[in-house]
Amino acid sequence: MISLTTPLKEEDILKLNAGDEVLLNGTIFTARDKAHLFLLGEDFPLVKNGVIYHAGPIIKDNQVISAGPTTSARLNPYTPKLIEKYGIKAIIGKGGMNEGVVNALKGRAVYFSAIGGAGVLYAEAMKFKNVYKPEFGMPEAIWEFEVKDFPVIVAIDSKGKSLYEDTLEKSKEVYKKLIGA
Amino acid sequence: MDLKKQIFEFYRKTANEMPADVVLALEKAARIEDNPLAKEILGRLLDNTKEAKTVQKPICQDTGTPLFYVQYLAGQSQNELKKIIEEATNEATLNVPLRPNAVECVSGKNIGNRPVIHFEEGAMLKIDMMLKGGGSENVSAIYSLPNMDLKADRNLEGVRKCVIDAVFKAQGKACPPYIIGVALAGNLEQAAYLSKKQLLRKLDDKNPVKELDELEEKITAEINELGIGPGGLGGTTTALGVKIADGVRHPASFFVGISISCWALRRQSL
Numbered sequence: 498m499i500s501l502t503t504p505l506k507e508e509d510i511l512k513l514n515a516g517d518e519v520l521l522n523g524t525i526f527t528a529r530d531k532a533h534l535f536l537l538g539e540d541f542p543l544v545k546n547g548v549i550y551h552a553g554p555i556i557k558d559n560q561v562i563s564a565g566p567t568t569s570a571r572l573n574p575y576t577p578k579l580i581e582k583y584g585i586k587a588i589i590g591k592g593g594m595n596e597g598v599v600n601a602l603k604g605r606a607v608y609f610s611a612i613g614g615a616g617v618l619y620a621e622a623m624k625f626k627n628v629y630k631p632e633f634g635m636p637e638a639i640w641e642f643e644v645k646d647f648p649v650i651v652a653i654d655s656k657g658k659s660l661y662e663d664t665l666e667k668s669k670e671v672y673k674k675l676i677g678a
Numbered sequence: 679m680d681l682k683k684q685i686f687e688f689y690r691k692t693a694n695e696m697p698a699d700v701v702l703a704l705e706k707a708a709r710i711e712d713n714p715l716a717k718e719i720l721g722r723l724l725d726n727t728k729e730a731k732t733v734q735k736p737i738c739q740d741t742g743t744p745l746f747y748v749q750y751l752a753g754q755s756q757n758e759l760k761k762i763i764e765e766a767t768n769e770a771t772l773n774v775p776l777r778p779n780a781v782e783c784v785s786g787k788n789i790g791n792r793p794v795i796h797f798e799e800g801a802m803l804k805i806d807m808m809l810k811g812g813g814s815e816n817v818s819a820i821y822s823l824p825n826m827d828l829k830a831d832r833n834l835e836g837v838r839k840c841v842i843d844a845v846f847k848a849q850g851k852a853c854p855p856y857i858i859g860v861a862l863a864g865n866l867e868q869a870a871y872l873s874k875k876q877l878l879r880k881l882d883d884k885n886p887v888k889e890l891d892e893l894e895e896k897i898t899a900e901i902n903e904l905g906i907g908p909g910g911l912g913g914t915t916t917a918l919g920v921k922i923a924d925g926v927r928h929p930a931s932f933f934v935g936i937s938i939s940c941w942a943l944r945r946q947s948l
Contacts, residue, residue, distance in 0.1 A: 516715070531786075555739045555777045562775060563730075563739040568813040568851050592813075592851035592910055612719055612909055613813070613853035614942040615726040616739040634788030635778050650715070652911065664912045665849060668904040672846045675900050676828055676839050 500646070504546055505586040513607050513651045515658040521609070521647040524626065525589065527552045529567060531637040533575040535630060537582065543629075543641070544583050551590035553636025555616075559625045561642065563616030566591040569608075577601035589649055593661030603657050609649035610660070622647045681759075684948065685766035685805070689744070690774050692807050692946045693736040696727045699881045700857070700918065700943050707855060707915040716913025720855075723908070723941060738942050741776040742809035744793040747878065749800035756797050767793050779812070796871070805948040806878050814856070814940040817848035820869045823932040832932045834893055837862060838900075840934040841920065845901050850910010853940035856901075857881070858920045861935040864927025869935025876921035877939050890922045908941070 501509055503523025513519070525548040528536060536544065551572060554564035569590030576598045579585055586606050588594075591613040602608060611619065627641040653659040701724070708720035730737040746763055750756065770776050771791045780792040821840040823832045828843055830836035841860055848856070859876030863869040885891035897920045907913025918941065927933070 553739060553777065555736060555741070555775055557775045563736040563777075565739055567740070568816065570851050571816075591853065592849070610909060610911060612722050612726075614738045614940055615722055616737060617730040617733065617735050618722065618726045620735070620739075621729070634781065636788070650911065660911050661850060664906055664910055667912070668846060668849070668906055671903050671905060672842065675842050675903070 503548055505548065507586075507605070510586055510605070510607055511655050513654050514656075515651050515654045515660050517651040519609065519649050519651060521548070521589075521644055521649055523644065524548070525550045525642050525644055525647075527554065527638075527640040527642070529553055529637050530571060531633045532630065532639045533572055533579060535633075535639075537575060537578055541629070541639075544585070546584045546586055548587045548589065549579070549585055550642075551588065554620070554640060556625060556628075556635065556640065561620040561623045561625055564620045564623055564642075565616040566611040566613055568592045569594050573598055580606055593652060593659065599653055599657055599659055599662070602653055602655055604655055607651055607655055608653035610652035611649050619647065682762050682766045682769070685763055686769050686773075688805070688807055688946060688948050689766065689770035689776065690734070692809055692944050693741050693770075693774050693776060694734050695731045696737060696942065697945055700941070701727060703881050703918040704855075704941065707918065711913055711915050713907060713913035715911055716907045716915060719908040719911065719913075720915065736774065736776070737944065738811060738940075739777055740811045740813065741774070741779065742811045742944070743779060743815070744791060745808040745810055745874070746793055746795040747806040747875065748795060748797050749802065749804040750797060751803055752799055754803070759797070760795055763793055763795055767791050806945065807948070808877060808943075808945040810874070811853075811940050811942070814852040814938045817844070817852045818873075818937045819844045820866060820936070821934040823934060834889060837922070837934050838893060838897055841897050841936055842900060842904075844936045844938065845906070845916065846904060848938060850906055852938055853942065854906055854910060855908055855915045855918045855941050857918050857939040857941070857943045858901075859937040859939070860920060860922040861925055862923065862927070863925040863933045863935055864931045866933060868925060869933040870937070872923040872925055873935030874937040876923050877937060877943060878945055879921045881919045885922060887924050890924060894920045894922055
């Protein structure tokens, strides 16, 4: 198993291949819809060269209660600009992202898949560090976490290989047969 | 115990503990899945289920929109029951805790949680609850038959094509393996309401309509041929079950409501 610690080094990122399993350590920031608009509109240097986690956790008294990933596809429109602006090195989410993002990741960053619905297992690998923009509400605020051995799968690598694309292509053949189109 | 307290406990159980029939279906899927990564993911889903129950924390951080199906006694006040459920919801949001998931569309303000409650008079007080996640709601759909793109006519074969199409489009976005509620209906709200209500059915039950029972089996098997797999990363486990409701329609209309649930179908009966 590969173990990586933030700040992620470019050489380590470029070596990762779709399908690799990784244990992540260090600092990550959550960002969903509102946070993406905020990050693109204003300057928030803390996420520079950092790791973005698509997630809206449950937090109580600064304890991480449940914190699995949210659907990344909603953030397709904003992600290439975010990678460009902040030099984001890795994104963690679920369900995959579109071709625009696959291209934006090329040569500089990766997309990690976390398992949707495994909220408690992830929470147990995370510690609360800080919260920014709490006025966005609990799911939409930017939460800063310290993670330890946070398990992820490289689903889109920096060479343009996407496990989701493979699945889509294979399922398309079966779909055509089933629909008779 | 008073009803408010009971509903609070009901929230805790629904958010933290998976229904036994869904756990059984996941265990079976994990046994027969032959893609190694998919098998590992199913194993982690089961580990998370066990851990959430042990430490009594929500299985998924998206504790969803709380849906209530209340069968109340003749003479009971719906308003009073609604007030009790709303108070229990506020209490649960703070102390289960649930994620505050109600956002006002215009102001964008998060105001906590707002349960959706359906009432029906019955012979005893019975409450079914479902915590329905947003990701799987986003890939749910209503089709109108005939559908030219799918060459789907106004028959069960047309219905089959709609369900396959909805799951194909969802791919791995909404946390497969999915449980899929379907309704045949003559108007929009019935298509949505009845299809979602099908998610309350136990996975191993039988549809009383023979044609639909056969169709449920057939579509489940076909969805699993798609190879989308747990998390959308490939595998033979894409659906744990399909449940279809018969309905009555206007002669001019034939809607197919499709309510998709993530694997973490959190529902309980009180």
